[in-house]
Amino acid sequence: MYLNNLDMKELQEIITQNGFPKFRSEQIFRWIHKNLEDNFTQMHNLPKDLLDYLKNKHTIDKMTIYKRFNSTEDETKKYLFRLNDGNIIESVYLKYHFGESACISSQVGCAMGCSFCASTKNGKLRDLRASEMLGQVYEIQKDLGISINSIVVMGSGEPFDNYENLKKFIEIITSPEGKNLSIRKITVSTCGLIPSIYRAADENIGFHLAISLHAANQTKREKLIPVAKKYPITDLVKSCRYYTEKTGRRVTYEYVMIHHVNDSLQDAEELVSLLRNSICLVNLIPLNHVTEFEGTQSTSQSIAMFYNYLKKNKINVTIRRELGKDINAACGQLRNQSMENQ
Numbered sequence: 001m002y003l004n005n006l007d008m009k010e011l012q013e014i015i016t017q018n019g020f021p022k023f024r025s026e027q028i029f030r031w032i033h034k035n036l037e038d039n040f041t042q043m044h045n046l047p048k049d050l051l052d053y054l055k056n057k058h059t060i061d062k063m064t065i066y067k068r069f070n071s072t073e074d075e076t077k078k079y080l081f082r083l084n085d086g087n088i089i090e091s092v093y094l095k096y097h098f099g100e101s102a103c104i105s106s107q108v109g110c111a112m113g114c115s116f117c118a119s120t121k122n123g124k125l126r127d128l129r130a131s132e133m134l135g136q137v138y139e140i141q142k143d144l145g146i147s148i149n150s151i152v153v154m155g156s157g158e159p160f161d162n163y164e165n166l167k168k169f170i171e172i173i174t175s176p177e178g179k180n181l182s183i184r185k186i187t188v189s190t191c192g193l194i195p196s197i198y199r200a201a202d203e204n205i206g207f208h209l210a211i212s213l214h215a216a217n218q219t220k221r222e223k224l225i226p227v228a229k230k231y232p233i234t235d236l237v238k239s240c241r242y243y244t245e246k247t248g249r250r251v252t253y254e255y256v257m258i259h260h261v262n263d264s265l266q267d268a269e270e271l272v273s274l275l276r277n278s279i280c281l282v283n284l285i286p287l288n289h290v291t292e293f294e295g296t297q298s299t300s301q302s303i304a305m306f307y308n309y310l311k312k313n314k315i316n317v318t319i320r321r322e323l324g325k326d327i328n329a330a331c332g333q334l335r336n337q338s339m340e341n342q
């Protein structure tokens with residue numbers, strides 16, 4: 001069993017059921033999730049019989065850095081990690097004025113089929129375990145000698161298509177005996193799986209919710225995000241209002257700006273009427289070029305027009321700063337390139 005894939009309660013059960021005192025599970029948890037130790041023999045405050053038991057019966061789910069790409073323009077670093085089974089996943093380290101951030105993947109590939117996204121090119125291979133989501137954060141910390149203080153689950157994969165593992169990942173990374181990250185520092189981004197939005201609202205886990213919206217009407221959204229056929233845009237916005245009511249948290253709508261696709265004045269007008277009276281933020285993202293998608297980035301004039309129109313109509317709006325442009329890679333691109341080169 002992978003010990004780093006267990007939350008505190010599960011670890012306690014295993015340790016006490018095997019005749020060791022409960023406090024030992026807290027020590028083990030601390031070694032793994034606070035000290036980032038992945039070698040049992042280094043856990044020097046554990047007695048020999050417990051160490052023998054751990055070595056014989058358990059293991060740690062490890063990943064290794066396969067490649068790291070360093071931006072020469074800023075401090076962004078993109079990582080490819082190799083998992084136990086040989087699969088490769090992608091994560092990004094971003095340095096902001098407010099601290100150190102990691103963008104992590106939740107699945108190997110993705111089943112959602114968004115037209116502008118490289119991650120979905122070969123479909124979904126499998127879900128990531130909680131330990132593999134944690135591993136991305138821990139390996140970046142160890143590699144750079146820093147402490148990550150915000151996480152966005154916005155890399156490859158649809159996190160709500162891997163809900164249980166996502167929930168366990170959050171439970172572990174916010175645990176006081178471990179990294180103790182504030183839930184307010186975690187953002188989960190979904191392409192709009194409405195039942196999971198209601199579930200997350202009712203469970204009141206409290207993470208920041210981001211929606212990949214990318215269009216202001218149903219017809220356009222269906223073309224960009226196939227899952228929109230199942231989950232209509234007006235129902236999606238309704239579910240986000242519910243999320244805000246239940247959690248008190250403002251929802252962010254991500255809007256990738258694509259030249260002559262979703263960046264006209266009419267698009268801006270439709271977006272304003274869709275989001276009127278919502279407590280939200282719209283994040284405009286200049287499109288990253290993806291070989292598989294013929295769309296191009298909106299001009300800076302269109303982005304400015306869109307931004308100003310939203311602002312004028314009292315919608316909170318930002319334009320995402322493009323970090324790591326020289327190691328150009330919308331999520332999934334580096335992984336695809338590297339798989340092709342293998």
Ligand code: SF4
Nearest residue numbers: 110112114117120157
């Ligand atoms: S944008 Fe997100 S949900 Fe859509 S295919 Fe890419 S990884 Fe999946």
